[in-house]
Amino acid sequence: MFTGIVEEVGEIADVRSDGDVVVLTVRAALAAEVRHGESIAVNGCCLTAVVDHEGADVLTLELVPETMKRTSLGAVGGGSAVNLERAVPAGGRLDGHIVQGHVDGVGTLVSRTPGERSDEVRFALPAELDRYVVEKGSIAVDGVSLTVAARYPDGFGVALIPTTLADTTLGARRPGDPVNLEVDVIAKYVERMTAGYLPGSAQEGDAR
Structure with missing residues (x-):
């Protein structure tokens, strides 16, 4: 779950295709604190982080065809700015409102x-x-x-x-x-x- 309070504006460093999956590489300071498999909202879309190197300033996100069809992320390219928010921890402050990261x-x-x-x-x-x-x-x-x-x-x-x-x-x-x-x-x-x-x-x- 998220709150809709953006933590950082990241930058798309790379976009590539791997079969039917689109792989985004995002450059952001908060990437250094993200662990492999964590949920992160990218422009409001809940995605799973793939962390290849702990402590690096980039993270990888994989988009399946369903995500491409139902969100605007298919339009992003290298250099695009994206809103980033990590999942709110249990007991954390709900400063915005309940956001699932499921784009309607x-x-x-x-x-x-x-x-x-x-x-x-x-x-x-x-x-x-x-x-x-x-x-x-x-x-x-x-x-x-x-x-x-x-x-x-x-x-x-x-x-x-x-x-x-x-x-x-x-x-x-x-x-x-x-x-x-x-x-x-x-x-x-x-x-x-x-x-x-x-x-x-x-x-x-x-x-x-």
Whole structure:
């Protein structure tokens, strides 16, 4: 589990194919503390770290076709910046919100309105995710825990504080850029658990 609080912005050092697997090499200071097999969120996508040399400043991550199909990581190349977060330890502080690192869909940055020190940014999201996004609720965008500031017919808006602009990749995102989205997992579980009680549901009788 993650919190959506980005620890570091890493840099893609290499992208290569190994059969049907895409192998990313990421350069980051936190790589020196990552052990082989640990989970790490890369732009909000939970991946398993392959550490070839303990204490090195690079780590290797393997992406299967499912990951390439469901996330924006297929678009990264050498030199791309990526948000990185290690899994939160049991008993650790939950500073953002509950983030699983399971990308629900790929959205698009529609527009950004710079302020004196903050930015208002609008995103479009896949129609099937619309019902999970509520004003003042939580959403992870490229692994960054954000609060939904506004809802629109085709998406949502957020307000980015100076720290988010400086310490994550969202400060450099431009209109048209794809972003990984993870909606609030609690909303998905509530929907699933209450589905049988809704009028017209095939499970309505069983739910009672």
